[in-house]
Amino acid sequence: MKILHTSDWHLGHQLHGYSRDVEHQAFLDWLADTLEAEQVDALLVAGDIFDTANPPASAWRMLYRFLARLAKSLPQLDVVMIGGNHDSPSKLDAPHELLKAFDLHMVGGIHRLENGALDTDRMLVPLSNNTGETTAWVLAVPFLRSADLRTDNLDENDDRLIKGVEVLYGEITQAARKLLAPEQAMIGMGHAYMASGQLSEMSERRVLGGNQHALPASIFADDMSYVALGHLHLAQKVAKKEHVRYSGSPIPLSMSERNYSHKILVVELEGSEVTAIEEISIPRRVDMLKVPAKPASLDDVLAALKALPDDELPREQQPFLEVHVLLDKPQALLREKVLQALEGKSVRLAKITPHYPQREQQDSLQHRRLSDVSPQQVFALSWNKKFDGEPTQAMVDAFETLLTQVEEQD
Numbered sequence: 001m002k003i004l005h006t007s008d009w010h011l012g013h014q015l016h017g018y019s020r021d022v023e024h025q026a027f028l029d030w031l032a033d034t035l036e037a038e039q040v041d042a043l044l045v046a047g048d049i050f051d052t053a054n055p056p057a058s059a060w061r062m063l064y065r066f067l068a069r070l071a072k073s074l075p076q077l078d079v080v081m082i083g084g085n086h087d088s089p090s091k092l093d094a095p096h097e098l099l100k101a102f103d104l105h106m107v108g109g110i111h112r113l114e115n116g117a118l119d120t121d122r123m124l125v126p127l128s129n130n131t132g133e134t135t136a137w138v139l140a141v142p143f144l145r146s147a148d149l150r151t152d153n154l155d156e157n158d159d160r161l162i163k164g165v166e167v168l169y170g171e172i173t174q175a176a177r178k179l180l181a182p183e184q185a186m187i188g189m190g191h192a193y194m195a196s197g198q199l200s201e202m203s204e205r206r207v208l209g210g211n212q213h214a215l216p217a218s219i220f221a222d223d224m225s226y227v228a229l230g231h232l233h234l235a236q237k238v239a240k241k242e243h244v245r246y247s248g249s250p251i252p253l254s255m256s257e258r259n260y261s262h263k264i265l266v267v268e269l270e271g272s273e274v275t276a277i278e279e280i281s282i283p284r285r286v287d288m289l290k291v292p293a294k295p296a297s298l299d300d301v302l303a304a305l306k307a308l309p310d311d312e313l314p315r316e317q318q319p320f321l322e323v324h325v326l327l328d329k330p331q332a333l334l335r336e337k338v339l340q341a342l343e344g345k346s347v348r349l350a351k352i353t354p355h356y357p358q359r360e361q362q363d364s365l366q367h368r369r370l371s372d373v374s375p376q377q378v379f380a381l382s383w384n385k386k387f388d389g390e391p392t393q394a395m396v397d398a399f400e401t402l403l404t405q406v407e408e409q410d
Contacts, residue, residue: 001129001136003187004035005265007046007230008249010086012059014051015320016350020251021058022316026285027250028066031264034280036073038266042127042136043070043077046230046247047084047143047191054088071102078127083108083142084191084230092142096122107140110148110168118168120175127187136185136225136269139172143191143231146401162215165192169219177223183271188220188227194238194246217244225272228265235263235279243274250282255322255351258288287319289347295324295355298331305341313346320350327354375403 009027013020035043050059070077081104083092089109099106111119127136149164169188176186195214217239220227227244234257235248247265252258261281268276292304301323323338331337331354338352379399383391391399 001041001127001185001269002038003042003044003127003136003226003228003267003269004038004040005044005046005226005228005245005247005267006031006250007191007228007247008048008084008233008253009045010048010051010249010251010253011062012051012055013253015254018320018348018350019316021062023251023285025062027282028062030283031250032066032069032073034264035070035077039130040074040266041076041078041129042138043079044138044187044189044228045079045081046189046228047082048086048230048249049081049084049092050087052086053091067099067102067104071104076128076130076132077103078125079104080125080127080138080140080189081106082140082189082191082230085143087143089142105140107142109142110144116150118171118175120172123172124176124179126179134181134184135271136187137176137179138187139169139176139189139224141169141172141188141190144168165215166219169221173221173224185225185269185272186221186223188224189229190227191230193231194229194244217241220244223272225269225274226267233257234260235265242277245277251284252288255288255290255320258290286317289319289321291321291323295326295353298325298327298334298337301325302337302341305338305345308342308345308347310344311346315348318346318348321347322351322353323349324353324355327356329356330354376400 009024010020011024013024034040049063067079070079081092083089087108092106092108096106096108105125107123111122113119123140125138125140126134127138129135144165146161149161149168169190173186180186192215195216225243227238229238229244229246232246233249233253234246236246238244238246245265248260248262249257250262250264252260252262262284263279263281266278266280267274268278291308292301296304305323321342325331325334325338327334334354335352339349342349376396376399379396380391383395
């Protein structure tokens with residue numbers, strides 16, 4: 001059989017106030033075409049379907065329009081989608097029964113039975129090949145929050161949250177093995193930060209139920225044929241394992257991701273063995289520019305901006321532009337001067353980043369906009385100013401726990 005792995009769509013995303021709907025629609029159209037051309041048997045979407053827990057109606061319409069097209073053009077296609085840390089578990093679970101009737105399985109969060117046992121039936125999804133034969137079982141485990149885990153009766157030396165994740169994956173793996181017939185594959189799914197994973201600046205965090213510790217690849221059993229992961233936006237292998245992978249996001253979600261090669265992964269299996277993993281590059285609909293390549297004086301920057309081509313493009317197709325300017329001190333009317341230099345240019349100004357070399361040597365966060373720094377950086381700077389030193393690991397862990405709790409409440 002053949003499965004396609006993608007993740008981190010972030011439908012409804014905005015980049016510095018600009019809608020990404022055109023780019024997302026272009027990706028979904030391309031993805032539907034690819035699914036049809038490749039004659040894929042199953043589509044796996046590993047979390048962060050939406051950018052926020054309360055996505056706009058346009059994002060839901062985009063998703064349902066895509067699923068409706070697949071139901072018509074590929075009626076035998078199995079679709080499995082799990083929730084990520086950006087998604088609302090309850091909102092994704094709401095249409096579960098309706099979508100399930102069309103072999104579209106959306107698992108927003110985990111559920112437990114009245115006795116506290118894990119409801120594994122909801123997360124174990126059979127996959128069929130083009131002859132209708134069940135050839136694999138998917139462990140559709142969504143993003144795990146601290147409340148999802150059972151950390152009682154664990155050794156006091158264990159990291160309780162990491163061990164809680166290991167226990168949960170162990171439970172669902174055991175349930176899957178009871179269903180597996182000979183020659184059927186076991187496919188894992190997850191949305192988490194794994195050890196050795198490469199993060200992208202300003203787009204991702206080390207999420208794990210309130211703890212910034214990375215998950216070890218050992219949480220996935222050796223008899224899993226493939227593991228489809230989401231959360232990191234750069235396509236990459238985990239712990240150098242060919243069969244444990246992040247597909248990455250389909251479009252760059254911050255200016256720091258402009259050089260990423262965005263991909264989908266097509267995995268072919270014979271029985272329980274993976275015979276091929278093909279990386280297919282996703283066409284980029286809208287470019288991202290950094291002018292100049294390195295911070296320069298204001299005069300040089302303005303000259304470089306005026307030298308940009310005068311291509312006439314529709315607004316939604318114009319490249320996003322990040323401007324880096326070297327300054328001795330704050331410059332009055334900086335944005336107005338940059339916009340004047342860009343008059344008539346087919347670009348969308350996303351961000352102006354001023355650099356103050358002397359001050360940056362003293363404090364790397366001084367004179368940077370709050371939107372350009374992470375909560376962890378602000379916490380570390382505040383701690384340093386108040387206590388003249390770095391926060392302890394215990395304090396960093398405690399801050400990460402509080403940050404995740406606030407985000408989950410929001």
